[in-house]
Amino acid sequence: MTDVLAPDASSPGTPHKPVKARSVLRQLLARPLAVLGLVIIALVVLAAVFAPLVAPYDPGEQFFEGLTIEGAPLPPNGQFWFGTDLLGRDLLSRLIFGAQTSLTIGVVSNGIAVLIGSLVGITAGYFRGWLGAILMRFTDLMMSFPALLLAIVLAAIFRPSLWIVAVVIAMVNWVQVARVLYAETSSLSEREFIVAERSLGAGTALILFRHILPHLVSTIIVWATLGISTTVLLEATLSFLGVGVRPPTPSWGNIIFENQTYFASAPWLVFIPGVAIILLALGFNLVGDALRDVLDPTARGRQP
Amino acid sequence: MTLYILRRLLQAVLILFGISVVTYALLYLLPADPVRQIAGRSATAETVESIRQQLGLDRPVYEQYWRYLTGLLQGDLGRSYLQRTEVSELIAARLPASLMLMAGGIVCELIIGLTLGVLAAVRRGSNFDNLLMVGSFVGVSAPQFVVGILLLYVFAVQLGWFPIGGYGSFRHLVLPALTLGLLGAGWYARMMRSSMIEVLRQDFIRTAEAKGIKRHQVLLRHAVPNAILPILAMIGIDIGIFMSGIVVVESVFSWPGIGQLAWQAIQRVDIPIIMGVTLISACAIVLGNLLADLAAPFIDPRIKLR
Numbered sequence: 001m002t003d004v005l006a007p008d009a010s011s012p013g014t015p016h017k018p019v020k021a022r023s024v025l026r027q028l029l030a031r032p033l034a035v036l037g038l039v040i041i042a043l044v045v046l047a048a049v050f051a052p053l054v055a056p057y058d059p060g061e062q063f064f065e066g067l068t069i070e071g072a073p074l075p076p077n078g079q080f081w082f083g084t085d086l087l088g089r090d091l092l093s094r095l096i097f098g099a100q101t102s103l104t105i106g107v108v109s110n111g112i113a114v115l116i117g118s119l120v121g122i123t124a125g126y127f128r129g130w131l132g133a134i135l136m137r138f139t140d141l142m143m144s145f146p147a148l149l150l151a152i153v154l155a156a157i158f159r160p161s162l163w164i165v166a167v168v169i170a171m172v173n174w175v176q177v178a179r180v181l182y183a184e185t186s187s188l189s190e191r192e193f194i195v196a197e198r199s200l201g202a203g204t205a206l207i208l209f210r211h212i213l214p215h216l217v218s219t220i221i222v223w224a225t226l227g228i229s230t231t232v233l234l235e236a237t238l239s240f241l242g243v244g245v246r247p248p249t250p251s252w253g254n255i256i257f258e259n260q261t262y263f264a265s266a267p268w269l270v271f272i273p274g275v276a277i278i279l280l281a282l283g284f285n286l287v288g289d290a291l292r293d294v295l296d297p298t299a300r301g302r303q304p
Numbered sequence: 305m306t307l308y309i310l311r312r313l314l315q316a317v318l319i320l321f322g323i324s325v326v327t328y329a330l331l332y333l334l335p336a337d338p339v340r341q342i343a344g345r346s347a348t349a350e351t352v353e354s355i356r357q358q359l360g361l362d363r364p365v366y367e368q369y370w371r372y373l374t375g376l377l378q379g380d381l382g383r384s385y386l387q388r389t390e391v392s393e394l395i396a397a398r399l400p401a402s403l404m405l406m407a408g409g410i411v412c413e414l415i416i417g418l419t420l421g422v423l424a425a426v427r428r429g430s431n432f433d434n435l436l437m438v439g440s441f442v443g444v445s446a447p448q449f450v451v452g453i454l455l456l457y458v459f460a461v462q463l464g465w466f467p468i469g470g471y472g473s474f475r476h477l478v479l480p481a482l483t484l485g486l487l488g489a490g491w492y493a494r495m496m497r498s499s500m501i502e503v504l505r506q507d508f509i510r511t512a513e514a515k516g517i518k519r520h521q522v523l524l525r526h527a528v529p530n531a532i533l534p535i536l537a538m539i540g541i542d543i544g545i546f547m548s549g550i551v552v553v554e555s556v557f558s559w560p561g562i563g564q565l566a567w568q569a570i571q572r573v574d575i576p577i578i579m580g581v582t583l584i585s586a587c588a589i590v591l592g593n594l595l596a597d598l599a600a601p602f603i604d605p606r607i608k609l610r
Contacts, residue, residue: 274454
């Protein structure tokens with residue numbers, strides 16, 4: 001890594017070069033940690049998409065032979081690779097179907113968060129004035145709430161289903177994106193090439209979509225990736241607290257919620273799903289961080 | 305300077321007002337009817353109506369909010385619907401436990417994070433440095449409840465060094481504080497690492513080394529104090545993360561603080577308690593941010609106030 005800073009690289013709004021997908025992918029593949037992240041994500045996506053084919057059993061089926069004579073769950077063994085849960089269901093199958101839940105919420109919820117955050121941030125940054133002031137003060141206000149507590153309150157208000165949980169998490173997570181995009185847009189819109197466009201009589205829509213948005217794409221891509229990790233963790237936490245995805249729909253968080261009181265006698269029921277959550281969040285963190293390095297060379301200069 | 309502080313204070317007050325409005329609005333949307341909850345299923349229509357009047361819930365929204373706000377300014381957070389106690393008393397009773405937990409968390413994250421950060425900066429590019437980098441990635445990817453249960457399993461169940469949960473002695477505090485602190489430790493380690501690298505590159509360090517001062521003295525007396533300053537201002541911002549963390553950690557370790565209070569209140573739809581805790585947490589966050597902003601220029605005089 002070099003410590004050289006480009007002369008004009010100090011301002012956060014330095015326009016990034018337009019993103020070229022193929023070269024970005026090539027640079028990602030040159031980083032071992034990013035490749036590890038991509039492999040983890042690919043495995044989870046495959047497991048989720050082909051869940052009915054991959055899973056050895058039905059995730060809801062309670063096996064008679066899945067419990068000991070005393071009614072205790074079985075530790076990992078030849079028939080049930082990851083053991084069984086308190087109701088004698090196959091943990092591996094529940095994890096594979098749980099991957100669908102985590103990924104759906106991760107992608108959908110973070111997608112909504114990035115969309116709301118972009119709309120608020122770009123609008124406030126480009127128009128500024130009273131509209132920008134109102135939007136950003138509201139963003140500050142939302143930032144002052146403890147994220148988890150706010151999500152719990154929201155989840156308690158709207159009896160959670162899978163989609164409601166996704167929306168609740170989005171309503172908490174859009175704030176960061178709005179902040180970052182506001183800063184970038186407002187400094188971009190003061191730069192000469194935008195001022196020139198405006199003085200040439202270019203319309204607002206044209207400037208926003210042709211000239212501002214392309215410079216924000218890399219930031220948006222980075223947040224769309226890193227944010228999935230935050231979302232996956234928040235979903236797991238909400239489900240663990242019992243206000244997220246409700247059983248019997250398996251989610252990695254609610255598998256731990258259902259079995260946590262038995263963690264001393266049946267530790268696999270807590271730690272195998274726990275590892276699954278960590279791996280998925282890690283995957284998106286690794287890829288997101290590498291993307292930030294690849295897409296925004298100035299950020300690399302700042303933290304050698 | 306005075307003007308800056310005044311303006312910043314005014315901003316904080318406005319945000320606090322906004323917080324009270326949003327909290328109130330959110331809980332007004334709650335579909336569960338608290339009156340039914342208090343009166344029980346078999347209550348007659350008249351009983352329900354009289355409880356509704358007693359609680360002032362038959363009044364228009366803005367009137368209810370006004371009453372809530374004026375009470376708030378006098379330190380009155382309302383009464384719990386179900387426990388029939390003042391919310392401020394319930395919170396005050398639970399607050400010391402939460403504050404102790406948060407203090408423990410801050411101590412853990414600073415000791416672990418700063419130490420690892422300094423070591424990584426000194427041995428930049430070494431295996432240790434790379435390991436720490438990967439470790440901090442795993443740290444931010446691990447949900448706190450998994451970390452908490454893991455610590456419980458290893459140190460309480462298997463090794464028996466610490467109690468499984470509860471409150472009372474220093475030994476009860478260790479595992480919850482560690483759980484709360486580990487998340488931030490990875491973050492502080494990375495910040496401290498880059499801050500140290502920045503400082504080590506500067507001339508006064510080279511001068512100190514040229515004067516023949518021993519390596520560890522250069523590090524401890526000259527580099528570390530300079531590198532730590534910008535990071536200390538971040539502690540205020542941490543409070544927000546801690547406020548979310550205590551709900552999870554207190555639930556895992558049955559720690560009797562305000563996180564658990566809020567948690568139980570949500571199960572029972574005890575609105576005044578939920579509002580009280582959310583409000584107190586948000587106030588703590590606003591104050592934390594305010595302190596961080598005000599402390600920054602004192603810690604580093606190069607920061608200019610605007």
